[in-house]
Amino acid sequence: MSRKHDEWGWMLAVDFFFAGMGGAMLVIAGIADLFLGNAQTSVLGNFAGAIFIAIGAGFLILELGRPLQAFRVFMNPKAILTFGAWNMTFAIIAGLLFASFGITILPWSGFILVRKFLAAFCIIFGLIVATYPGVLLARHKARPFWNGPGIMVLFFLSSFITGMAGHILSGYVIGESSWFIAEGYIVNSLSSLVLQDLPHLTAILLLFQLIFWAGYIWIKRSGGTDREAEAAQRWINGDLSASFKLGFILLGTIVPIVLMLFTTPVIHSVGACLAILGGMIMRYLVVRAGEDRTWLPGEQKYRSRLPVGNEEFLKVWK
Amino acid sequence: MKRNFDFEQEGIQVKKSCCYFCHQNCGVLAYVKDDKVLAIEGDPDFPTNTGGLCCRGNIALLHLDHPDRVNYPLRRVGKRGEGKWETISWDQALDEIAAKLGQIREEYGAEAVATAGGTQRTDDWARRRFMNLFGSPNGFHNSHLCWIPTFMIETAVCGWSPFEIDLSYSRCIVLWGQNPGASNMPEMHHLSELRQKGLKIITIDPRFTETAAKSDLWLPLRPGSDLALALAWLHVIIYEGLYDPVFVENYCEGFGELANHVEQYTPEWAEPLTWLSADLIRESARMYAMNKPGNIQWGVAMDQQGRASGAAIHARTLIRAITGNLDAPGSDLLTGPSLEFITDEEMEANEYLSEEQKAKQIGADKFKLLTWPGYSKIAEMSKKYWGKVPTAEWMCEAHPPSVFRAILSGDPYPVKALLVSATNPVNSYGESKLVLDALREVDFMVTCDYWMTPTAALSDYVLPIAGALERPTITSSYGCSDFLLASQRAIKPMYERRNDYNFWRDLGIRLGQKDMWPWETVEDAYLHKIEPLGYGSDSYDEFVEYWRFHFPERQYQKYLDKGGFGTPSGKIELYSSVLKDLGYSPLPEYVGPVENEIDHPELAEEYPLVLSTGNGFMPFHHSEHFQIPDVRFLNSEPYFQINPETAEEYGIEEGDWVWIETQRGRMKQKADVTQAVAPRVIITQRGWWFPERKMKEPDLAGCLESNTNVLTSTRDEDCCPLSGTWANRGLLCKIYKVDSTEQKEGN
């Protein structure tokens, strides 16, 4: 039958992706600022972190059945989603304010102490935003593919890979387009150590990603319950396997590793784009894998016999 | 019933109505305001359902005002089956129909007008009354497939049909070809209750049904081999000395002949015929015979086997008789007709049909038991013993396949008009292609229905009929029970719908029967029926509101007071004089299923699988309810059952569309690959048509596409010689996957 009633759609995957990437970008920017000095990441990257989180939040709202009532998601302090919503809000605010320090015409851009505090907030809220989707999924006891701490690690890792990729890309874009931005308004960051090192760091994390995912699928495949094994099977040779293997593992992980080993910024940017694409594909596939709830007795056959939703008889007597 | 429904709001009335989607007629409470039903629920005080309702019962309000309901009299414009109609008034429709029928009677004789019915979902004593007064003997229903052969054979042998099962004292019940788990919810409830207290349940069914799953013993016999099993049971019970010698000695006749006759039918003989081990046959026979008192519940299976039906029913009757499980506490009771209220038969005016017209009844020359020759004999016997006789509508009918053939061939005489009420013959009668041809061919056809069925679509007039909640109902087992359950209408019929009673009455009045129809409404007629009960109700509604039902005090072993049973000899006639007089074997002779691998090895080569059709399944009833989305959603496509072993052999997987073909034709259903059936057995779902599609020629909403009756056989030689029942079960078929390119086509 049509599953639209009982699962999240692709927009939530997009939310997870942007929240993860944006959160990690804030964390990276904050760490760079706090520990490595001023202007280690591009101003575009700093803004992008906050904006990506906002885009994620936007998709989250669109995923809702009643988007206009979205403010209600702040209401239950015990719920992870509420926690996430508040932290996304704080992260967006902290991120935007922090990034604004990169625009030198703004009167407050010189207040270093404020900037450092904001950098710290970016690290805290960014970290939470980059982590909570994984925690949210990991706690689903009856979703065998999600359940357990593993998915948290994978999401966290992917967040940082895409976050770094985001900064690489932002740095490249800023560098290429700096000719039309009046010199002096922008903190030039093209020569920063952090940006130079990011490709290699990204390559290392991508390698981790490759290994962790192989391990994760293997553990699930041979794991605790039949349902976990069945869920993993979808990734190995089921309906998710092609996108997983080609889209995520090959294009989204292995190819970027190779590209990051080059020294040309253009190639790094292409690698970054692919890594970001991989992160997005992965989130989508993971959300899709949430369809696999642990079946109750006889439920699978029952549901397989229900209409898919385009049957003539469902349309005629509306 | 809706959420937050205010049961105590001002102006609300609670009507004691009933469900009308099968003939259980479960009690329903309808909450009515301003002649609108706002909510319904099962009536907790009703004796059968005690508040329960099945899927169908629950959708009554969706049925009541469904957008596809026929709400106004329709007259065909344009070609037959073109789907073009004009709305006319009832008066105009009735005037025109009456004129046409009068003209046909003038030209061809009254017998040229036939009428087709379905299950008992109408006031069919009124139909009979009309037909008798009109002068035609050619009314018929699907009764041949449902209980009536059983009733008549049992009555021939025992003087009445022991259909009243006295479960509370029973120790063992045999559900022979019955699946109350999908067809009789109240019964299933009682069985489950009693089983927890020790009642043994034996289910005889080729399918592992809902009921079989809750039985102590399941006998998965080869479809159509019930006769062999029954004969082997007789053998075991007699030759292992398990019969009741006192009862047999004092109250049965012909035991010696029976014992000699069944000596040959050993369990070992039956083993290859029934596919059951001799041990299992013995064990089951012993379980029934040694757990007295016990019951054998009727199920349609034996009524649907064609050629072998009569003998199988006969043998089953004898099992009950020789074990003494008749009319004793805890056994099957011979209640006889009610002497307390006016029965359906007394409303039928059978005495007005001349002997000359009776003799013209189509099929009476071939199948004597369910037609005037047999019925007259049984009625005479019954009148003498009980004082009243069984209902003639149902028990005494024209042979449906012969009528359809007469429409096409004019043999034995032309049949020019068909009045269809409460049935969709294309899907519910045997050999659908033949039926469809006949419906296309017949000169004049009127259909009374709720829906524009494939049959209605071919009619000249379609008349809107009042359904559940819109009609009062008396439930009395085809007019043959000694009790009755009464329900009232919750509201007046909506739109221009009318009771079928009023259709027959108004038609009758227009054809000169005015004096014979004194009751203006159904309620008036019902009041007339129940008046002798002496409850003193001024109106039928008052009776329903205050009394609701009438159950007479139960009397066991009436034969002791009455000096025997209601047969010619006054004994249970194991060796039946009634059947003998009609020219049939007085003892059940073995005959194989209509098509089988032993008698027809060549046929079995081309059609190697054994087919059974016609079993009921939730949530549908016969060919109904496909247009109610809420139940259709749970069962949206037709499925047939096939064993995994056979499926693998044919390369068929769960959910594949598969053609199923017999000598008559083919139709397709989806594969339900299940252990529930034996290898080599195919069991199809019945009734399927697709009301969501266009109701136009030639497809007529896919009425042949997945219709299992395309496969069934109604040839005279395949029909039961006693009753004329045709063959839904024990047929041979072949199967092959539907080519993906023809997925969307019809046949």
Add this chain to the structure above:
Amino acid sequence: MARYAMVIDTRRCIGCQSCTVACKVHNELPVDMIYNPVTTVGPTGVFPNLHMVHIPLLCMHCENTPCVDACPTGASLRREDGIVWINEKKCVGCKACVMACPYGARISNQEKGIVQKCDFCLDRVDMGKIPRCVQSCHQKARIFGDLDDPNSEVVKLINSHHTVRLLDELGSKPSVFYIYGLEAQMR
């Protein structure tokens, strides 16, 4: 304060789906929404040695409610009498509870943009009536009652039979108890 619970006697259930339809009609659900499916396990075994059991499902009205915990708006609630319900005014249709429920008991209503579920017909329960599915069941396979009332049918059944709660290992502590017959063989 009552503590409502349901006992489902699978020895009686025949899979007729009357409860499914009664519920849909009562709650006026869109045609493709089902609160309480009835599944069939089997026939298991090899012909002719078979078992079959029907399992009516519904919201388990858990004591530990992953759904209520997951709800960011506070629309999902558990009453003191144990009934888990949704305040439809507050629900925004985020489906966090749908995903959190181990029993598939929560369904999003596309027309209304909210999530809905079985709430033991609390409108009827508050009127002193039994849930619609319980009333509709011919077979009396669903028994509804108060765990705090020692004379209630549910307490008697739970005390006198071995009962099972679905996915009990997850620790959600359902208020729906299943009685299986000896013949039941789960997959």
